[in-house]
Amino acid sequence: MFSLSSLSRAVGSTARNASSTSHSVPTALGPLSLFTRGRSQLAPRQVQNIKRHKGRIPIPIGGSTKGTTLAYGEWGIRIKGNGARLSAKQLTTAEEVIKKKIKVIKGCKVYLRVFPDIPVCIKGNETRMGKGKGTFEFWATRVPTGRVIFEIGGAPIREELAREALRQASDKLPTIMEFIDRSTPPRLGNLVLHPPKPAMVVAPEIVAEAAQAEAQLATV
Numbered sequence: 001m002f003s004l005s006s007l008s009r010a011v012g013s014t015a016r017n018a019s020s021t022s023h024s025v026p027t028a029l030g031p032l033s034l035f036t037r038g039r040s041q042l043a044p045r046q047v048q049n050i051k052r053h054k055g056r057i058p059i060p061i062g063g064s065t066k067g068t069t070l071a072y073g074e075w076g077i078r079i080k081g082n083g084a085r086l087s088a089k090q091l092t093t094a095e096e097v098i099k100k101k102i103k104v105i106k107g108c109k110v111y112l113r114v115f116p117d118i119p120v121c122i123k124g125n126e127t128r129m130g131k132g133k134g135t136f137e138f139w140a141t142r143v144p145t146g147r148v149i150f151e152i153g154g155a156p157i158r159e160e161l162a163r164e165a166l167r168q169a170s171d172k173l174p175t176i177m178e179f180i181d182r183s184t185p186p187r188l189g190n191l192v193l194h195p196p197k198p199a200m201v202v203a204p205e206i207v208a209e210a211a212q213a214e215a216q217l218a219t220v
Contacts (some may be wrong), residue, residue, distance in 0.1 A: 026134040026145035043087040043139050044117045051133050058144045058177050065186035065193065068146040072111040073153025074160035074182060077169065081176030083144040088116040091141075091149075094169040098150060101165035102157065108155035146187035149177070 070076050096108055101109045117138040125132030143149065152162050152168060163179055170177035185194050 042092055042116050045159065047119070050119055050136050052119055055118070055142060057085065057142050059083070060144050060146060060189050063188065065188055067113065067148055068186045068188070069184065070148065070180065070182055071113070072150030073109070074157065075146050075153070075159065076111075076113075076142075076151035076180050077150040077166045077177040078180055078187065079097060079143060079145050079175055080178040081145070083140050083142070083147075084173070084175040085118075085120075085140050086114065086116065086149075086173065087120070090173060094150065094172040097168045097172060098165045099153065101168060102152065102161065105155055105157055105161075107155035108152065108157055111151040111153065113148045113151065114141050115142055118142065132169055144191050148180070149173070166173040 057137065070077060091112065091114070095112060098110050102110070118140050119139050120137050121134040122137040150166065152165065159181075166177075166179055185192055
């Protein structure tokens with residue numbers, strides 16, 4: 001025997017389920033649309049896959065020196081020690097330090113030569129193995145040795161001020177940096193590629209005298 005209250009509850013739940021299924025509207029928003037991006041936040045605008053492999057720091061062994069010299073500014077810093085994975089928070093903090101130091105100079109700009117577009121996923125401490133990859137935590141970028149990170153330009157700036165601003169920014173990054181300018185040679189890993197020295201031009205009179213001296217020695 002069914003009571004009236006149980007029968008009314010069953011009919012009500014059936015009606016609610018029917019209404020929910022009949023009025024469900026498919027949406028085009030995926031799980032990646034839940035991530036919001038601010039105007040000044042270092043993050044990609046569109047991402048196809050939010051989880052990727054961890055990867056390794058690239059090692060420049062192919063002979064290319066691209067990205068190791070200045071391209072926009074007059075002063076800059078590049079990695080001198082081992083390559084590192086820089087997070088978006090570290091880059092933002094270093095950029096804010098530079099802007100705060102050079103804001104007294106009108107028209108001076110800061111150029112960021114790398115961009116954090118690699119998602120980093122982390123699992124909690126003391127978590128058992130398995131059950132999928134960890135959740136998204138932050139954005140990062142992998143930079144090798146010799147890569148330029150920041151540049152300062154856009155307006156004339158003294159070397160002392162630029163060196164101090166970039167030194168303070170280097171303290172916020174987890175690797176050893178070096179100060180460079182327009183005349184700094186490119187770097188291939190730990191090797192600095194200095195330009196070859198011009199060949200010494202010898203006057204023809206000196207060459208003739210040396211040839212005569214050699215001929216006299218040969219006859220003797």
